[in-house]
Amino acid sequence: MIHMNTETADIKAIEQVVAAVERTQRAKDAEGFLALFRPDAVWTTAHGKVLIGLEAIADFTRTVLPNANWDGEVTYEAVHTQFLRPDVAAVKVRQVYHSAEGDSEGAPLYVMTKQDDGRWLLHAGQNTEVRAG
Template sequence: MTPVESETQSHETDIEEIRQVIAEFQHAYEHHLVDEYMSLFKQDAIATMAGGKVLIGQDELAEHVRTAFARKAEGASTYELVHVLFIRPDVAAVKLRQVHTSYTDDQVRDEGTPLWIMTREDGRWWLATTQNTPVLKG
């Protein structure tokens, strides 16, 4: 049984909803859809990018995302759910594995290990805080 499967039965629906947010995030990221990407974040979200840049609130995050998406990086990213810790019924720490691959040869370019804090408000899960850390090779 994986750590995700070991969560209590009462969280099955929440975990499926969180998986849906991950899928929407990956889709928006891969297709450079700024509005779709931003719709997953709370208005006052805090994001720490893999390089350490801290962005506070939707305005700063949207500006960064527009610039990053405009570069249209060569490659794709996948996001795999590793573990969910429910801090409260409406707050979850979500651990992910992020893998960047090249479009041309499908080789892994780099990996990240994001941690998201998500909150359930207004009947849905939102990204409140995100932190991405690159995985060092070797």
């Protein structure tokens, strides 16, 4: 029973990180977004740009996020969490950009790791654009 309660608490904590990604993306808050990463994170954008380490992720995010041009809102939902180890989770996310022209979707996969202080952080991410058809 303890394992199940711990896992449930971890899933809730992971979902809170995904909600923070949504909140910081909507607010175009680069620093808030960057606070969700480990220093040794690896990130691949939806268009295939590979960013290794927080410094590279920060340089890209600080350039792109404040100038992001979407005319609607974006939503993120953790649709599946698979624990690879008790302190490592693969999280499948549904990302939807809602706009007047219609919705577009991304399918990120986040690998998150639980830190010694109990926080879950983004350790690796691969975003993929979902194309119709």
